[in-house]
Amino acid sequence: MATLDSKIPQGELSKKWSNHKAAIKVVSPANKRKLEIIVVGTGLGGASAAASLAELGYNVKVFCISDSPRRAHSIAAQGGINAAKNYQNDNDSVFRLFYDTIKGGDYRAREANVYRLAEVSNLIIDQCVAQGVPFAREYGGLLDNRSFGGAQVSRTFYARGQTGQQLLLGAYAALNRQIAKGNVKSYPRHEMLNLVVEDGEAKGIITRNLVTGEIERFGAHAVVIASGGYGNVFFLSTNAMNSNGSAAFQCYRKGAWFANPCFTQIHPTCIPVHGDQQSKLTLMSESLRNDGRIWVPKKMEDVKAIRSGAKKPTDIPEEDRDYYLERRYPAFGNLVPRDVASRAAKERCDAGYGVNETGLAVFLDFKTAIERLGKEVIRQRYGNLFQMYEKITDVNPYEQPMQIFPAVHYTMGGIWVDYNLMTTIPGLYAIGEANFSDHGANRLGASALMQGLADGYFVLPYTIGDYLSHKIQTPKTDVNTPAFDEAEKAVKEKIARIFSIQGKRSVDDIHKELGHIMWENVGMARTKESLEKAIKEVQRLRAEFWKDVKVPGTNEEFNQELEKALRLSDFLELGELMARDALNRNESCGGHFRSEYQTAEGEALRDDEHYAYVAVWEYTGENKEPVMHKEELRFEAVHLAQRNYKD
Amino acid sequence: MNLTLKIWRQKNAKAKGAFETYHVENISPDTSFLEMLDILNNNLIHEGKEPVVFDHDCREGICGMCSLHINGHAHGPDSEITTCQLHMRKFNDGDTIVIEPWRSAAFPVIKDLAVDRSAYDKILQAGGFISVNTGGVPDANAIPIPKADADESMDAAACIGCGACAATCKNGSAMLFVAARVSSLAKLPQGRVEGARRAKAMVAKMDELGFGNCTNTGACEAECPKAISIAHIARLNREFLSAKFKD
Amino acid sequence: MGTFLYNSSIGKKLVMSVTGIFLVLFILFHMSMNLVAVISPEGYNMICELLGANWYALVGTLVLAAGVVIHFLYAIMLTLQNLAARGKERYAVTAKEQGVSWASKNMFVLGTIVLLGLCLHLLNFWSKMQLVEIMGQETNSLGFGPADGAALIRYTFSQWYYVVVYLIWFAALWFHLTHGVWSMFQSLGWGNKTWYPRLKSIACIVATIVFLCFALVVVFYFIQSLCGGACNL
Missing domain, CATH: 3.90.700.10 (Succinate dehydrogenase/fumarate reductase flavoprotein, catalytic domain)
Known part of the structure; x- marks a missing residue:
């Protein structure tokens, strides 16, 4: 049974990460060659992680649903990436970036993770410049900065309005280099449809080849989920059309607990x-x-x-x-x-x-x-x-x-991870937007790129070794085991079930209705009544989906309607989970605004006494209420206060 | 707006394709081109027909996933945009619109309007990177780079890898794509270190994959959604030739 | 070393560019020579005499022939490869891209016309001049001396159909050069946003001068033939 041990290292905040790095185990180069890692998703988190892990010597398999890793939606990030370089001499520092991020997140993020994020932020900029990312420069040839929301310093590095594109192309280039070397095997147009858990540990994934419909098994010593956020539950969002929460949701079904699902950024x-x-x-x-x-x-x-x-x-x-x-x-x-x-x-x-x-x-x-x-x-x-x-x-x-x-725009919630970015399933990691860890109830601008790359370049490559050091004796994962059989069967049955319905409503019709329910009731302002209504409505719509959806064609072909239907079936579960989480959180914080809880001036009114925790949800079965666990948030370095952007 | 659409339908890579004619009605001029196709597909599904497969993702002109040759133009009649940014106000009520997939031997059709562009990935894998591992790099401000160079590098780096250049080129040449990457890195001191190796490796891979030879028509630049200049092709020529003469 | 000249796309373009430059220079030389025929037929014949079948003229001819052959063989090779790269299925609808010249997309067709014209030209002139000298004959089939270029010009362009054919030939050459001249700089890697308008203007000017000067000789002698000896232009 999974437990919530956040594994935050002891000691002073600013020393935690270095102490932790010194304490965790490493894997020797000879042993790394024997170990396999699956990375799902090729955005900033996935691409940077896959490249960095392969550079270390691990055998990496990387999966994405697009025709190329470069299409991942990180590419659409426009404005910039934060780092505490203090190049502008405006009194920026690691602590100030940490503080702004914690405060911006309305004090619902884990201090230790956020501090580490701020610490490694500078390394990211160095890395990207070395990769040839053409950041904007001053005439003197040095890097330029601009300001972003929630900060009073200029710490945002940018490449015109295409910063995400340039950073992703940098990570993608690093990934390409490893693909060419044979250290990474790339599987584009492959969608992860199930997670394989054996003896309580993540052992592999089941994928569908989006062109041929073939259902395939892949095994590894560890699985990394970097599949982004689930904002498309609202149908209309700034996410790409194919962005989805399915990979993360399959993990949730298989025992990875889901944290703060209601924290959505508008x-x-x-x-x-x-x-x-x-x-x-x-x-x-x-x-x-x-x-x-x-x-x-x-x-x-x-x-x-x-x-x-x-x-x-x-x-x-x-x-x-x-x-x-x-x-x-x-x-x-x-x-x-x-x-x-x-x-x-x-x-x-x-x-x-x-x-x-x-x-x-x-x-x-x-x-x-x-x-x-x-x-x-x-x-x-x-x-x-x-x-x-x-x-x-x-x-x-x-x-x-x-x-x-x-x-x-963005979902701060995601799969719960500990300080090592490991989920409640041993061997399963979640990075980038797919996890929950760093942004609390609201993410500051130019921080998503920072987090994705921090996780992929500088955190996961260290922490995953701690787990894999115990796996050096474990042979290559056998994909012909009952656990793989069962996971593949579940996928095939689900697909067959969808084709068997042949109802009247197209996937988009139902998705639009779901989006409408979510936006009206679980959107920018939420109330107890709206959330209770949303839960009922989503349940009704889910039942309708399984009775009346119409998906043409067959599995054994390039079938975009089937892709959408599979993703929508998970959104229909996620939507309810989001509403449940929002209903549980009787306070307003960050992007979660409960109309019942606001100050006289209309600002979000937190309840630190009762809700200074991460709400972590455990899946208990189809159409069963999930169980909530709490990870209490302890603040040592910052003082909890009403956010003030007035003076 | 009411429109007639002639769309290329092809069951799979091996099947023979043909044009099918469809009609869509009551399309708002503010609708995007891909939304218009969404509407068509929704209608087709309700009529019990197979929807048209086309690649798309971000729908804001940056991921490079969307393609389509519309009325003879890659990414449609408007300039400096991708198909997903094209809006129906660029067409007239009653128009017939012919929609074809990218046509290039190196981009085989997978189904309907979707093509396989993995050749571009392979070219980049051949050398479209700077060989640095994660960590152990100098401070970001250690090497000053003239603003003009950084800007020019960025101009080339704006490439979204959509394939419009090779799809437009009468020779099926991928030179603009290759040049954009080579040129972007060649303008930066970090990228100069292995500039010669990069240019040779990427051009060799491009040739190997069956792309055609550039004859400097400039059609790629005209249709490029990011208006990447063929001046980058000149730089690639320079990089490649000087590398070869040094061999 | 060197294999890139035939197995890489940029290497092949380099060969096209270098042979192209060489051919343009020859055309400019030939054109200057022709102008003499308008000013002074005697002077023109002196040049013909000077070249004749002397060793340097023969070497020049061989190099020139090699230039033409290489330029054309490479053009065939490139065109076949480009057709294959385009794929079997073609676009049902194509449209003109903004700012793309017609010539740039039809270089092979234009080049073939130029080559066919060249063949005719060789038959009309070279076979009656240098070839005659090489064969060691005193007069050509028309009874002129091999260095009497002026007489040959006069004879050829007194026939209207040659005038028409030659003018079409020069027009094809004009189109070919408007793209070729700037394109050879681009293939060598010499081009940027500032220089493109300049290079394209230079190409256009060179092509136009070549067309006008060659056409001048043809038209001049044609009109002269119309007048008989009556008008002395």
């Missing part, structure tokens, strides 16, 4: 929804808030005039504009954390000041910045984002302000 600057045919939402980088100012009109008649087209936003004089973030949070202004900015936008729109026909949009305006810096500087900084905005909306943001609205 990103404040996305292009608003335009209609019900929309398939996904496009993010406009948080970096835009460096120079863009967010506002709605002060007067209701102006709102109406803008909506009807009688007035343009540029017609509204300065004094009639409500720069509500600058008004409410003078110290941080437009650079408050994402959850705060999103809720403030929702507050204005709920009050009726939304500026488009649906009433669900606010302005992000570059007028002041263009006046101050000139169009050319703005073009250099955000050119590709402006172009993207214009292509999508047909509005030129150099002349008219952008319209933005919050949208689902």
Whole structure:
């Protein structure tokens, strides 16, 4: 039976990681050659981990659902990556990055993990530069920085609006080098559909070849899940269309406990929804808030005039504009954390000041910045984002302000891991967005890239050795065992069951309905009633899925509807789990906002006495209520306080 | 908008394909091109027909997964965007739109509009990297890099590996793709160290995989969703030739 | 060392580029020589005499022939490989890409026209001049001396169909050069965003000068033949 031992090392916070590294075991090069590791996912976490582990000498198999590892959704991260380099001489430090991250996460993350993240952040930048990542530079040839939400220093390194792409291409290049050397075997267009657990340990995975439909078995001494987040449970999100929670969810089913599933990040600057045919939402980088100012009109008649087209936003004089973030949070202004900015936008729109026909949009305006810096500087900084905005909306943001609205972006929750990034199943690891560990209830901008690469380059390669050092006598995993038989059979049965239904509703129809239920009830603001309703609705929809879904074609072909159906079946479980977790957490913190729990000013009201813990859920069987366990969070280095971005 | 679609349907890599004609109705001009195909597919599913397979993922023009040759243009008629960023307002009510997969011997069709682009991965595996292991690298600011060089490196690094260049080139040449990577790393001091080896290895792999020869038409640059310049091809030529003459 | 010249794509392009440069230089030389025929037929014949079948002219001819042969054989090799790389299935619909010249996509066709024209030209002139000298004969089939280039020009371009064929030939050469001249720099690795407009302008200027000067000789002698001896242009 799994237990919750977070394995946080003893000692002073700043010494924990070095003490731990000194204490854990290592595997000799000769033995590494005998050990196999499976990595599922090739985003920043997966690619960096697979490459680094292969460099160490392990035999790595890496799986991704796209046609190339380079397509992973990390590639879409725009703004930047944080590091405590203090290159700007603005009094940044490892402690300040740690503190900002803990505070930004509304004190629901593990201190030791976050401190380690801040510690290794500098190594990441060095590594990426050595790999040839073309970060932005000053004329003197040194690296440039910009500011991101939730910080008062400039510590974000960036490569135009394509930082995630450049970092991923760096990790992918390192991975390619190992593939060429034969240390990594790459399996693109393969989807993990089950985890194999034998004698209580992770032994391998069952995959489906997405082109041929072949169900295959792969064994290893350890399995690493780097499959990203589950934001697509909402149907409309900034996630890629194929991003899904299935790999993580299969682990949950097999005994890996799931932490804080309700912690979802709603990103404040996305292009608003335009209609019900929309398939996904496009993010406009948080970096835009460096120079863009967010506002709605002060007067209701102006709102109406803008909506009807009688007035343009540029017609509204300065004094009639409500720069509500600058008004409410003078110290941080437009650079408050994402959850705060999103809720403030929702507050204005709920009050009726939304500026488009649906009433669900606010302005992000570059007028002041263009006046101050000139169009050319703005073009250099955000050119590709402006172009993207214009292509999508047909509005030129150099002349008219952008319209933005919050949208689902990231899931802080994920598979529970200990300090070694190992889940409650020995031999099963989770890294990057797939785990829960570092961002608490809200992730700061430019920290996801940092975490993915920290886990993959500098944490997992150390900690996995501690487990594998016990496996040097274990021979290559035999995939012809009852555990593999059983796991493969379950996959084949599930696929057969889906094809046997041939109902009336397409996968997208049902997914859209799920998204609607989740957004309305488990979205930016949640209440006890909405959550109870969501649980019932999701259960009903799940039953409907298994009665009425229609998936054409067969398994033995390239069948995208089958892929979507399998993923949706897991989202339909995850959605309920998220609602249950949100219902359990009778407080507001970070991205989790329970309307019942707010301050007089409408800020999130935490309940540290009762909820300063990680809610960790254990799967107990199909259609059975999961059991919640608690990992108490102990804060030694920071003092718990109401987050204050006002002064 | 009401549209007629002529779409290439092909059961699998070995099967013979053909165009099928479909009609979609009431499409909003604000709908994206791929959303229009989503609508078509949803209709097809409800009619009991097989939906059209096409590759797509991020739908914001960065992952490089989407492809499609639309009315004779890779990524459709608009410039500097991917198919997923193309919106229906670029078409007129009543239009007939012909949608084909990438056509290139090195990109065989897998099904319908989806092709196999693993050849690009193989080229990068041949040398599209800097040979450094994780850890033990100098401080990020240890080597100053002129801003102009870093910017030019970034221009080339913007490549998303979608395959539009080889799919557009009348010679099926992958030179723009290879050049983008070689050039991006060649502009940085870190990348110079093994520049000669890289250029030779990647070009050799490109030739081996059956891509054609560049004849400098510039069609790749015109259709590249990231507008990557053929000046990078000139740099690749330079890198390759000087490497060979030093042998 | 050196194998890359025939087994790598960039090596092959280098060969195309270098032979191309050489052929362009020859064309410019030939063109200058032709202009003399307009100014002074006697002067032109002096040049013909100077070249004749002397050793340096023979070496030059052989090198030139090699240049043409290599350029064309490589063009065939590249074109066949490119056709194979394009695959069996072709696009049902193709459209013109912005800024892509027609010539750049039809270099092989244009080159073949140029080569066919060259064959005709060799038959019309070389076989009646240098070849005659090599064979050690005193006069050619038309009864002219082998160094009497002016007479040969006059004879050839008094026939209208040769005028038409030669002008088509020069037009194909014009198209071929508008792409070829800048493209050879690109293949050598000499090109960037600043230089592309310049190189393309240079290519266009060179191609146009070559076309005008060659056409001038043809048209000049044709008009002269129309007038008989009446008009002395």
